[in-house]
Amino acid sequence: MKICILGFGAVGKGVVKAISLKNDRFKEKYGLDLKVVAVTDTSGAAISNKGLDLDLLLEIKEKTGKVSNYPGYGVSGMSNMQVLENAEYDCLVEVTPTDICNGEPAKTHILKAFEDKRDVVTSNKGPLALYFKELNESAMNNGVQFKFEASVGGAMPIINFAHETLSSCDIDSIVGILNGTTNYILSRMAKEGSSYEQILKESQELGIAETNPAQDVEGIDAACKTVILANSLIGRDVSYKDVEVIGISKITPESISLAKNEGYLIKLIGEVSGDVLEVSPRLVREGSPFAVDGTLNVATLKTDLAEDVTVVGKGAGPLETASAILSDIISIYKIKQCNG
Structure with a gap:
């Protein structure tokens, strides 16, 4: 499964660290091979449809603060919407900063992914707290999965549990x-x-x-x-x-x-x-x-x-929140396997 991550702050980095730690286990247990094909931050993006080197990506971010410095595949100034247009991905992980005033830019990112028939996992509370019905209906109308366990309580299992x-x-x-x-x-x-x-x-x-x-x-x-x-x-x-x-x-x-x-x-x-x-x-x-x-x-x-x-x-922490995001991704994968 190819993953696009919009936002590379604490949660985005936590997701990449968790995939790096657990991907071999996911392959063995579920037959799920996660490839991160695109990541964005305020500097631009790193994008490779064959998959980015996760440890190198984290190292570049740590040393330079910019994913656009990723060698060979970094693009300075590339917008989130441009990434959604150009990346070949299956599931969007939307973890840009929360805006409770208008839910943007996360709302636009999520709706764009739905329109392109991509599944979405998010921890972003803004669009969910303002436009839940609109987002849910868009996901259903486009026949895609919309998961947001990480938006409430970090690692506390509640939405999927219920x-x-x-x-x-x-x-x-x-x-x-x-x-x-x-x-x-x-x-x-x-x-x-x-x-x-x-x-x-x-x-x-x-x-x-x-x-x-x-x-x-x-x-x-x-x-x-x-x-x-x-x-x-x-x-x-x-x-x-x-x-x-x-x-x-x-x-x-x-x-x-x-x-x-x-x-x-x-x-x-x-x-x-x-x-x-x-x-x-x-x-x-x-x-x-x-x-x-x-x-x-x-x-x-x-x-x-x-x-x-x-x-x-x-209720908080990069890896704790990432655990909920990855649980949602695994859930999406299992649903797709069942549906053929």
Whole structure:
């Protein structure tokens, strides 16, 4: 299977590293041979329909910061759309930066791939949180696969788990911690009694929080994920603008201490149930499934047949996110094998 990767930041590099590590195993276990035929970043592209040398690609990016410096196959200034026109690929991996205002340029990339009858795997929350129905309908109309496990919870298995393992069940509600950065900050505040500002600063120094942390701490990232779960697992037709969102920036050490004295923790919780579509700080009981530390994500799915099912996993990290992307690619390959 030939892969085109748009975006070569942390996640894109994680996907290439994971393929380099696991491709022999995929060949042995599934008969699946993955070839990365195109990669883009802001400098341009590296494109070879015979497949790029993955270790060399990572080395070039590490040393020069530009995939366009890949010897013989680097093209300076080549746009993502030009790559989609010229590359001979089977599956697009769309991992460009998320834009929650308009979902671009990822939305255009995904629709272009669908129109060209290519499958798509993405971790990009922007287009999914804004245009889920349009994207899903385009994939179905063009007879291609559209997978996005990595868009919610990194390595936490939830979307495919719900569709496949819980396929006999109707899902009534989903409640969860869907952002690792805020969970890390609140966990540290609870353990140390430190201020939000101090822990945020340390989180930024460690690379857990972004230089501009607004998407995480104001609940925007968790709200996008809540929308994706509402649409993909419960069949709602909602977008980011429909979510009631309150972040964690006003949480004080005093409020956390008061909660702890009563046996509770404060966590940023996303909920989809009935008419509720909300992200907000809430009290959770110590010892409950939601009392997870660090960057872990957790979600409980309330079902009709299996009752409550809880999943936990690391919510961020290049290889963790790549694991979900590769699971989607393997799933697409298996579907194609079954369909002949």
